[in-house]
Amino acid sequence: MPVPISALERETGISKEVARKWEIRYGFPCPERDENGDRLYSAKQVLSLRLIRRLLGAGMRPGKVVGLDLATLEQLAQNVTPDMVAKSSNFSTRLLETLARHDLRQLEYLLRGQLHRQGLSLFARETVARLNVIVGEAWLRGEIRVFEEHLYSEVVRGILQEAVRTVTETSGAPRVVLSTAPGELHTLGLLMANAVLSLEGACCIGLGAQTPSIEIVTAVKVCAVDVVGLSFSIAHPARESAQYLRDLRSRLDPAVDIWAGGLGVARLRRMEGVRFMSTLEEIGPAVQTWLKREIPSRART
Amino acid sequence: MPVPISALERETGISKEVARKWEIRYGFPCPERDENGDRLYSAKQVLSLRLIRRLLGAGMRPGKVVGLDLATLEQLAQNVTPDMVAKSSNFSTRLLETLARHDLRQLEYLLRGQLHRQGLSLFARETVARLNVIVGEAWLRGEIRVFEEHLYSEVVRGILQEAVRTVTETSGAPRVVLSTAPGELHTLGLLMANAVLSLEGACCIGLGAQTPSIEIVTAVKVCAVDVVGLSFSIAHPARESAQYLRDLRSRLDPAVDIWAGGLGVARLRRMEGVRFMSTLEEIGPAVQTWLKREIPSRART
DNA sequence: AAACTCATAATGTCCATGACAAATAGCGGG
DNA sequence: CCCGCTATTTGTCATGGACATTATGAGTTT
Structure with missing residues (x-):
């Protein structure tokens, strides 16, 4: 369960150097150590750091958020969540359920149906944009697994790419x-x-x-x-x-x-x-x- | 032209720590320093390090290759190059030329023609496999630009993905x-x-x-x-x-x-x-x- | 000659601490 | 309310050293 600092860097995108500096400056994350004195970060710390990174991205400062407990972080994360998620539609709920069931065929069917109902432009601008956020949020909250997000991405990529190829213009402007x-x-x-x-x-x-x-x-x-x-x-x-x-x-x-x-x-x-x-x-x-x-x-x- | 150590890491995949250790242990890469004493690697060093990484991947040891001059490295790299490149066909030559001309339409036309001549399976196994190596090699030797490699990848990805979708089996085995x-x-x-x-x-x-x-x-x-x-x-x-x-x-x-x-x-x-x-x-x-x-x-x- | 074992050397990763430039915040004056 | 300035915050880099892990190669056995 506990991960070394190199894995932390990969999973959270926070560099080893920064992680160590934060530990010194803010007392967090303060990981266990293995028998060699190497840091071992808990799953909880990884989760917190992911949220922190998100909040920093939203403009908050490390000094203010590094060290807050998980609940508070999630609280704050609420506020920086695009309100797209709020108006989560019937469609997106169904899609998330399908994703959780790993029913690829159904997933593709749902998306493809929506694509044809809305047309490519609206589909990309509205549906996919919203779904991306919703799926990303669900992952951040631990509601879906990493591989499920990958699954979603791949299916959407496939559908979009196929659609894009059919409308590609090689002599257009700009x-x-x-x-x-x-x-x-x-x-x-x-x-x-x-x-x-x-x-x-x-x-x-x-x-x-x-x-x-x-x-x-x-x-x-x-x-x-x-x-x-x-x-x-x-x-x-x-x-x-x-x-x-x-x-x-x-x-x-x-x-x-x-x-x-x-x-x-x-x-x-x-x-x-x-x-x-x-x-x-x-x-x-x-x-x-x-x-x-x-x-x-x-x-x- | 000279790049800091963080860029070196990005461009070569060699971590900052390793780069510094090599400098201490083998005296290479021994970069210039800026006014703050930060390392500044020359383009030549970056090129060498890319080759070195490649050679390490092929099983050579750092102690033997880190520090050799560029010419020698290229010499060695020859030997570890898959011989696919050797039998570079008429087709791949034409493709490289097209890539160098950035003629996307022609590039796609060439590939698509080959796909239909060979069928998807042979196309993927033979043509694309070989082209990948050739394009990668050309990049390593500095014959084509990074963005040209990207261009190639995207075009091939598009063609393959489209073809794959049409033959996807949702109830197959395994x-x-x-x-x-x-x-x-x-x-x-x-x-x-x-x-x-x-x-x-x-x-x-x-x-x-x-x-x-x-x-x-x-x-x-x-x-x-x-x-x-x-x-x-x-x-x-x-x-x-x-x-x-x-x-x-x-x-x-x-x-x-x-x-x-x-x-x-x-x-x-x-x-x-x-x-x-x-x-x-x-x-x-x-x-x-x-x-x-x-x-x-x-x-x- | 091939296979195996083990000590030694080679190598990458991590640690601690400190320096410093760049970005940011907060303040005061226009 | 906006602009420019200083103080603080923050990330990145440097150095030097410890150590686990992996490869090498000599020596032994099959």
Whole structure:
């Protein structure tokens, strides 16, 4: 049950160094030691640290939350939970139940049905966006297992990817590259953005996760890209996100837009030359604006 | 151009601690320092370290290779390169060229054509397997950019995923869960295995990357799984792979098979109760064997 | 010659402590 | 209420050392 510090780092995303510093500064987490004096963190501590990381992501400071007991942390976590979860619909309840039963076929059937009822764009913007949050929350609260979350992700990924392929436009405008920052592994957001963008007529070039900023710059140059689309999950450290965006903005041709989306952008401060989108709904207008602005100037040339 | 130690860790997969120890023990990498005394690694050092990591993966010892100059390292790397690359075909050359031109449409066209010429199984086993190695090698040698590798991966992923969906069997046998160990992000191998397995009549349950062993165990119990399929890329540390497999084997019902594949398994020692497959070709026979062994005993009950 | 055993060396991970730059908060003046 | 400044908070890096684990290779047995 107890895990060494290396596992803690993997499971919570908190580096060994930080974990040790917190122990010194705030007296938490104060793990048991094995016979060699190595730290052994309890499952409870791991859970707390996950919540803490989440709260830090929401803008709280370590000094204020590191060391609070689990109940208090959960209390606080309530407040930073997007209210999407609150209006948990009939559909999402059914989906969670299906997930808990591991009925893959049914899961796929439910999602696919919803996709066809709503159409791809609404499905991605509404249903999947909400479900992601709900499933993530359920995991954070220990209501579903890690592998169940994986299962959900894979099924949704499959459905979205299939749908996206059928609407892909190779000659559309604007040309958008999509990726995530190093360390950010969550690619569902990219796929959702890809879906919405493609339906708006854009031409999407997916680079998958974790593209270093310098590589984005090269890709932009070489592929004649108009817009760089980045997705930041709530799990990604705000500092790194900001750093990455700053870095990218400074290296990139100012004529190229940067659009940053995902739940992680809510806590970023506004930044010159970067358009934050806290919702996929904003993609449509953004594309329209871009077209209005760019098409005339291109026709001229 | 020079990068701090945290970036080195990200780019090479060598931990900060190890990098510092090597510096003390072998005098390499001996980076510049910035005005605060923090290490700054040159691009050349990063390149060397990537090669070194590769050689270590192939079984060499740090004491022998850490500190050799770049040319020598590349020399050595030649020898550990799978000979798949040697017989680089006309097709792969054309594909690399297309990739270098960033002609996505052409890239997809080429691959798709090959898929239909060969059929999914052969395409996954032969073409994609070879291309992965070739592209990886090209990156290691600095011939293609990171983002180009990403591009390649995404296109192949899309094509494979689409193809896999059309042949998915929800009531097949054996029931196989597919995933990778924590730290292993390469999921193309899973998709390839999924393709071949599905065509052999198996029922595949993909869990995506990085499922902790304990979660696999739960998934196996809950989903009535017969076989656990894991993929290990060449980049994954052999020690961790072995650790993970041992751990998994000890926790899992002995009746459940473990099949480990990917380029990373070549250097693992054989292990009781784990079947290593260095090639996707071995999947077919494995499934056949499994069916012969299990079906009679099931009919009896 | 192959297989095995065991001491020795090689190697990665962890620990403790301290330094310091960057980010943030809180304060006071415009 | 906004802006700029200082004090504090916080993460990252450095050093040096301990230790468990794993591989190596010599010596022994089959």
